[in-house]
Amino acid sequence: MGRQQRPIVIAAVSAVIAIAIGIVISYAIHWFPAQASTQAKESDTLYHVLVIASIPIFVIVVSVILYSVWQFHMKPGEELKDGPPIHGNTRLEVFWTAIPTVLLLGLVGYSFVVLRNNEKKPAHEIQIGVTGQQFAWSYQYPPSVTGGAAVNSNQLYVPKGTSVDFAMRSNDVIHAFWIPAFRLQEDVVPGITTHWRTTPTLTGDYPVVCNLLCGLGHSLMRSTVHVVPEAQFKAWIASQLSASSGGSTSGGASG
Amino acid sequence: MEAASIPHPAAHAEHEHHGPPAANRSSRVEPQLLGMLLFIISEIMVFGAFFTAYFFIRIANGDPWPAHGTTLPVGVAGMNTAILVSSSFTIHWAEQAIKKGNHLGLKAGMLTTFLLGCSFLFIQINEYANIGFAPQDAAQQTIFYSLTGLHGAHVFIGLLLLLFVTIRAFRGHYSPEEHRGVEVPGIYWHFVDVMWLVVYTTVYIL
Amino acid sequence: MAARFRAPGFYRAALMMLGGVLFATALTWIVRMATGHATFHHYLSPDAILTVSLIAVPLAFLVGIGGFDYWFYWAAGRATRPEDHSSHGASSWKDYFRINTDHKVIGVQYTVNSFFFLLVGGLIAMLMRAQLAQPGSHFVDGNTFNGLFSVHASLLIFLFIIPVFAGLGNFVIPLMIGAPDMAFPRLNALSFWLLPVAGLMMLGSFFAPGGAFADGWTAYAPLSVNAPIGQTFFALGVQFAGASSIMTALNFLVTIITMRAPGMSFFRMPLLVWANFATSLLVVIATPFIAASQFFVLLDRALGFNFFNAAKGGDVLMYQHVFWFYSHPAVYIMMLPGFGIISEVIAVKARKPIFGYRMMAFSLLAIVGLGFTVWAHHMFTSGMAAWIRIPMAITTAVIAVPTGIKIFSWLATLWRGVLHLDTAMLFALGFLTTFTLGGISGVMLAMVPFDIHVSATYFIVAHIHYVLFGGSLMTIYAGVYYWFPKMTGRMYDERLGKWHFWTTFVFFNLTFGPMHILGLQGMPRRVSTYASQFADLNLFISIASFGLGLSTLLFIYNIITSWRGGPRAVGNPWRALTLEWQVSSPPPVFNFDRVPTVVGGPYEYGVPGAVHGIFAPAPSPTVADAGAGVVHAPSQ
Incomplete structure (x- = not known):
C-alpha cells in the first residue's frame, strides 16, 4: 500500500511547491504600470487576490493531467486493456460544483466592494470635461474649477489628492478614455455623457490612451495626464486663464 | 459493411440496395413541422432584435411617440389588422377542407387567403406613401418603418409560399392523407398574423 | 454548350x-x-x-x-419526388465541387472549406505580427492594418470555428445516432454553399474602394455606419454565414430529435451529439440578433436610417446590446461542440466511461441557459447603466461552474484509465491546460474593477485566443485527428502529428501568454503601432507567432500526404463503442444496411461485455427505455 501511495505523495508535494512558487512569482512579476490613484491601489489588490485564487486551481488541473500521464499511460502489453468502469461519484460531483460556486460568488462579492469603494462620491471633487473626436482629446475646465472663465485645452492637468470626475462626450464615434496608471476607463459615446472618477495619488506624467477603435488614426490618439501638486495645478489654470483672456468665452461654449 | 471505398451511386444503383434504410422515427413530431417551428423561433428572435431597437429608442431614451408632428393611421391599420386576421381563418378553412378531401374548398380557401394577404400588403404600402414622414427623419420614424417593414417582408415571403401552395392546389396536388404542404406554410402564415398583432399593438396602439 | x-x-x-x-x-x-x-x-x-x-x-x-x-x-407545382439519392456519395474530387446531399460529402466540404479559411486567416495574422514586430513600422499602412485584424477575426469566427464544428458534426452525428442522413439533405447542401460565398465576400472586401472593412469584427456603430463600402461586405457576408449556421442548426436539431436509432434515448447519446444539440439551440435562438444588428447598420448606411444617429434620437449603445446578445452565446457556439469532441476523445483514449455523464449533459444545457444572461459583460466600460454590471458579473462568474464541472469530470475520466497518448489525446490534454487558463482569465474579467482596467486591451486578445485557439482550435485538431481515419479511410502519420502538437502547444503559449502582460501594462488592442516600452515583448510575440504559423504547415502536410497515400484504416482503429466506428472507413454511401439498435450507453469501456449498438433487430422492446450508465449487454 505504502509503495502504491508514493507517486501520489510525490505529486501532491510537487503541486504544493508549484503553488507556492507560483504565488511568489506572481508577486515578483511587474504586472502593472505606475500605481497613481487610490482606485489603482484597490484594483491591484483585487488582481493579486484573483491570481492567488487562480494559481491553485490551475496547478491542480495540470497536476492531475501530468500525474495521469505519468502513472496511467498505456504500458506495453496493455493495448487491449480498459480502465475500471467508474461512471461517477455523486459526492465528488457535488463537491466540485459547490466549492467553485462559493469561491466565485465570494470573489465577485469582493469585486463589488472594490467597485463601490472606487466609485464612491467623495465630499469634495472637481469636474473636468473630456471630449473625444477623431483623433484627439480635449479637456474642459469649468468655471467651478478655474474660478474664472471656462478653459478648453488639449492638455490634461489634475491636482494630486483631489477627486476628479471626468465628464466625457464624443463629437463623432465611440472612443474610450483610458488612463492605465489610474486603472480606469470608460467609453466616450456620442449622444450621452459618461463619467468616471479618480483620486490621483502620485505626481508624474502618464499616458492617456484611446482604447476603442475609432478609425484610421486610432493608434495615435494619445495624450498625457499631468498629475501635479495642488499649487502647481492652480498656477497652470491661472496661466491658461491669462492666455485665453483675449478670446474669453471660446472654451466653455463649445462643450 | 466491408466496402472500403465509396461505390459510385450510378454504377451500383441497379444491383445493390437502392437507397438508405428507412430512418427510425424517434419522435412523434413530424420533421417538417419541427423544422418550421424551430425556424419560427429564429424568426421571433429577429423580431425580438427589432423590438430591442424599438425599446431603446422609445422607452430607454424616452423619445416622444409618435414623433412630434406625426400621426399614425391607427384606424386604417386596424382595418388592415382585421384583413390579416381573417386570412388566418380562411387558411385554416382551406386546411380543414383538404383534410376532408374537399379540393374545391382548398382552392377557394387558398385563393381567398392569398388575395387577403395581397390586400394587406397593398394597404400597407399605400400607408407608407401617404403617412407624411420618412425613415430618414428621426429614430422614431426609422423604427416605425423598420418594424412594419420587417413584418411586411415576412408577409411577402408568406405570400410567396401561399402562391406556391395555391398553384399546387390548382394543379390537383394534396389529398386527405398528404396535406403537409398546406399545413407547414399555414403555420408560417399564422405566425405572420400573430406577429402583426404584436407589431400593431406596440407600434400603433400603445 | x-x-x-x-x-x-x-x-x-x-x-x-x-x-x-x-x-x-x-x-x-x-x-x-x-x-x-x-x-x-x-x-x-x-x-x-x-x-x-x-x-x-x-x-x-x-x-x-x-x-x-x-x-x-x-x-412551380411539379410533382414532388422523394430524395432520389442521385447526388449521394463522391467518387472523385470533382464531386466535392457540386451540390451534394450526402451528409458525409457535405461534412468533408465543410471541413476542408473551413481549413482553407483558417489558413487565410492565419496568414493574415502573420502579416499583422510582421507589422507589430516593431513600434512605428510601415510594413502595412494603418487602414490596411485595421482591415487585416477585422478580416482575420471575421474569417476565423464565421468561416472557420463555427462551420468546422458544423462540418465535423455533419459527418459524424447521423452516423453516431444511427440515421442514414440528415433530416433535410437539400437544406444541408445549401447551407454549405452559403459559406464560400460569405468567405469570399469578406476576403473580396480588400478589393473594395476604400479597402476592407476596418472596424473590427465587432463593427461598432456609428464608426461602421460612416465607413467606406468595404463595411457592406461584412454586413452582408455575416448574413450569409449566419443563414448557413441557422440552417445547419435547425437540421441538427430535427435530425437529433426525430431520427435517432431505436434504443438511442437522449441519455444514451454520445456527448458530441449532446454538445451539438445544445449548440444548435444557441444558434437558432441567438444568430438572428447579429443578423439584425448588421441589418441596422446596413439600413443606416445605405438608406440613411437613424438607428445609430445620436443627433436624430438614435441609440449607439443599442448596437452593442443587440450585437453581444448574439456574440456572447457565439462564444459557446464556438466552444460547446469542442467539449463534445473532447468527451469522445478522452473516453476512448483513456479507455474509461465518461465520469458523470449526466452532469456532463446537464452542464451543457446550463451553459445554454446561462449563456443568454451574460452578454453585457462585454459592456462593463461601454457607458451603459451602472446597475446592469451587477447581475451580469454574477451570471458571468456562475457560468464558470458548469464549465468547471466539465473540466473536473474530464480529469476524473483520466484517473486510473489506460491513456493512449496519440495525437488526438495530446491535443485533448493540451486543450485542458490552455482552456483552463482561458477560463481563469475569463473569470478574472468578470470582476468589474479589474475588467475596467483591461477591457479592450491585449489582455482581452490573450484571453480570447486562449479560449478560441487554446480552446476551440485544440479541440478541432483533436477531432480532425480522431475522425480522420473515418472520414478518409486512411491513417495519418502519428509521428508528424505529435510534432504538430508539441510545436503548436509551445508556440501557442509563447505567442499568447505574454499578451496578458502587455494588456495589464497598458497596451490597447487594434493598434498598428505602440509605445516603445512594449517593443521587446512584441518582438518576442511576433517571432513566436511565426513559429506557430509554421507549425500549421506540419498539419497540412500530414493531412494531405496521409489522405493521398496513408495506410488504409480499418473500421474501428480506436476500438471505440460509438456507432460511427462500427461501419467501414470511410462509411458506405448510405451509412448502414440496416438501422442499428442501441442497447447500452456510448462509453461503457471496461464494463465486461458492454455493447452500445447492434446491427440486428432489437431483442425486445423493453431495452429501449433504460437510462444511461446502465448496461444491458446481451449475454455472450
Missing part, C-alpha cells in the same frame, strides 16, 4: 451571377429614377449597385449551382 449552361453547376452559376449584376444595376437605376433627381444627383451610383449586387450575386450563384432547384420544382 447550351446544356452546360442549363444544368446546375459553375457554368450556370457564372451566367446567373452576370445576370445578378445586371439586375442590381437595373434595379438601382429604376429606383433612383423613380424617386427623382431631387434626391439623387446621379442615377447610377457605384455604391448602390455594389450594395445590391452583394445581395443579388451570391443568391444568383446559389441558384446557378443548383441550391434551389428542388424548391423551384415544388414552387
Whole structure:
C-alpha cells in the first residue's frame, strides 16, 4: 500500500511547491504600470487576490493531467486493456460544483466592494470635461474649477489628492478614455455623457490612451495626464486663464 | 459493411440496395413541422432584435411617440389588422377542407387567403406613401418603418409560399392523407398574423 | 454548350451571377429614377449597385449551382419526388465541387472549406505580427492594418470555428445516432454553399474602394455606419454565414430529435451529439440578433436610417446590446461542440466511461441557459447603466461552474484509465491546460474593477485566443485527428502529428501568454503601432507567432500526404463503442444496411461485455427505455 501511495505523495508535494512558487512569482512579476490613484491601489489588490485564487486551481488541473500521464499511460502489453468502469461519484460531483460556486460568488462579492469603494462620491471633487473626436482629446475646465472663465485645452492637468470626475462626450464615434496608471476607463459615446472618477495619488506624467477603435488614426490618439501638486495645478489654470483672456468665452461654449 | 471505398451511386444503383434504410422515427413530431417551428423561433428572435431597437429608442431614451408632428393611421391599420386576421381563418378553412378531401374548398380557401394577404400588403404600402414622414427623419420614424417593414417582408415571403401552395392546389396536388404542404406554410402564415398583432399593438396602439 | 449552361453547376452559376449584376444595376437605376433627381444627383451610383449586387450575386450563384432547384420544382407545382439519392456519395474530387446531399460529402466540404479559411486567416495574422514586430513600422499602412485584424477575426469566427464544428458534426452525428442522413439533405447542401460565398465576400472586401472593412469584427456603430463600402461586405457576408449556421442548426436539431436509432434515448447519446444539440439551440435562438444588428447598420448606411444617429434620437449603445446578445452565446457556439469532441476523445483514449455523464449533459444545457444572461459583460466600460454590471458579473462568474464541472469530470475520466497518448489525446490534454487558463482569465474579467482596467486591451486578445485557439482550435485538431481515419479511410502519420502538437502547444503559449502582460501594462488592442516600452515583448510575440504559423504547415502536410497515400484504416482503429466506428472507413454511401439498435450507453469501456449498438433487430422492446450508465449487454 505504502509503495502504491508514493507517486501520489510525490505529486501532491510537487503541486504544493508549484503553488507556492507560483504565488511568489506572481508577486515578483511587474504586472502593472505606475500605481497613481487610490482606485489603482484597490484594483491591484483585487488582481493579486484573483491570481492567488487562480494559481491553485490551475496547478491542480495540470497536476492531475501530468500525474495521469505519468502513472496511467498505456504500458506495453496493455493495448487491449480498459480502465475500471467508474461512471461517477455523486459526492465528488457535488463537491466540485459547490466549492467553485462559493469561491466565485465570494470573489465577485469582493469585486463589488472594490467597485463601490472606487466609485464612491467623495465630499469634495472637481469636474473636468473630456471630449473625444477623431483623433484627439480635449479637456474642459469649468468655471467651478478655474474660478474664472471656462478653459478648453488639449492638455490634461489634475491636482494630486483631489477627486476628479471626468465628464466625457464624443463629437463623432465611440472612443474610450483610458488612463492605465489610474486603472480606469470608460467609453466616450456620442449622444450621452459618461463619467468616471479618480483620486490621483502620485505626481508624474502618464499616458492617456484611446482604447476603442475609432478609425484610421486610432493608434495615435494619445495624450498625457499631468498629475501635479495642488499649487502647481492652480498656477497652470491661472496661466491658461491669462492666455485665453483675449478670446474669453471660446472654451466653455463649445462643450 | 466491408466496402472500403465509396461505390459510385450510378454504377451500383441497379444491383445493390437502392437507397438508405428507412430512418427510425424517434419522435412523434413530424420533421417538417419541427423544422418550421424551430425556424419560427429564429424568426421571433429577429423580431425580438427589432423590438430591442424599438425599446431603446422609445422607452430607454424616452423619445416622444409618435414623433412630434406625426400621426399614425391607427384606424386604417386596424382595418388592415382585421384583413390579416381573417386570412388566418380562411387558411385554416382551406386546411380543414383538404383534410376532408374537399379540393374545391382548398382552392377557394387558398385563393381567398392569398388575395387577403395581397390586400394587406397593398394597404400597407399605400400607408407608407401617404403617412407624411420618412425613415430618414428621426429614430422614431426609422423604427416605425423598420418594424412594419420587417413584418411586411415576412408577409411577402408568406405570400410567396401561399402562391406556391395555391398553384399546387390548382394543379390537383394534396389529398386527405398528404396535406403537409398546406399545413407547414399555414403555420408560417399564422405566425405572420400573430406577429402583426404584436407589431400593431406596440407600434400603433400603445 | 447550351446544356452546360442549363444544368446546375459553375457554368450556370457564372451566367446567373452576370445576370445578378445586371439586375442590381437595373434595379438601382429604376429606383433612383423613380424617386427623382431631387434626391439623387446621379442615377447610377457605384455604391448602390455594389450594395445590391452583394445581395443579388451570391443568391444568383446559389441558384446557378443548383441550391434551389428542388424548391423551384415544388414552387412551380411539379410533382414532388422523394430524395432520389442521385447526388449521394463522391467518387472523385470533382464531386466535392457540386451540390451534394450526402451528409458525409457535405461534412468533408465543410471541413476542408473551413481549413482553407483558417489558413487565410492565419496568414493574415502573420502579416499583422510582421507589422507589430516593431513600434512605428510601415510594413502595412494603418487602414490596411485595421482591415487585416477585422478580416482575420471575421474569417476565423464565421468561416472557420463555427462551420468546422458544423462540418465535423455533419459527418459524424447521423452516423453516431444511427440515421442514414440528415433530416433535410437539400437544406444541408445549401447551407454549405452559403459559406464560400460569405468567405469570399469578406476576403473580396480588400478589393473594395476604400479597402476592407476596418472596424473590427465587432463593427461598432456609428464608426461602421460612416465607413467606406468595404463595411457592406461584412454586413452582408455575416448574413450569409449566419443563414448557413441557422440552417445547419435547425437540421441538427430535427435530425437529433426525430431520427435517432431505436434504443438511442437522449441519455444514451454520445456527448458530441449532446454538445451539438445544445449548440444548435444557441444558434437558432441567438444568430438572428447579429443578423439584425448588421441589418441596422446596413439600413443606416445605405438608406440613411437613424438607428445609430445620436443627433436624430438614435441609440449607439443599442448596437452593442443587440450585437453581444448574439456574440456572447457565439462564444459557446464556438466552444460547446469542442467539449463534445473532447468527451469522445478522452473516453476512448483513456479507455474509461465518461465520469458523470449526466452532469456532463446537464452542464451543457446550463451553459445554454446561462449563456443568454451574460452578454453585457462585454459592456462593463461601454457607458451603459451602472446597475446592469451587477447581475451580469454574477451570471458571468456562475457560468464558470458548469464549465468547471466539465473540466473536473474530464480529469476524473483520466484517473486510473489506460491513456493512449496519440495525437488526438495530446491535443485533448493540451486543450485542458490552455482552456483552463482561458477560463481563469475569463473569470478574472468578470470582476468589474479589474475588467475596467483591461477591457479592450491585449489582455482581452490573450484571453480570447486562449479560449478560441487554446480552446476551440485544440479541440478541432483533436477531432480532425480522431475522425480522420473515418472520414478518409486512411491513417495519418502519428509521428508528424505529435510534432504538430508539441510545436503548436509551445508556440501557442509563447505567442499568447505574454499578451496578458502587455494588456495589464497598458497596451490597447487594434493598434498598428505602440509605445516603445512594449517593443521587446512584441518582438518576442511576433517571432513566436511565426513559429506557430509554421507549425500549421506540419498539419497540412500530414493531412494531405496521409489522405493521398496513408495506410488504409480499418473500421474501428480506436476500438471505440460509438456507432460511427462500427461501419467501414470511410462509411458506405448510405451509412448502414440496416438501422442499428442501441442497447447500452456510448462509453461503457471496461464494463465486461458492454455493447452500445447492434446491427440486428432489437431483442425486445423493453431495452429501449433504460437510462444511461446502465448496461444491458446481451449475454455472450
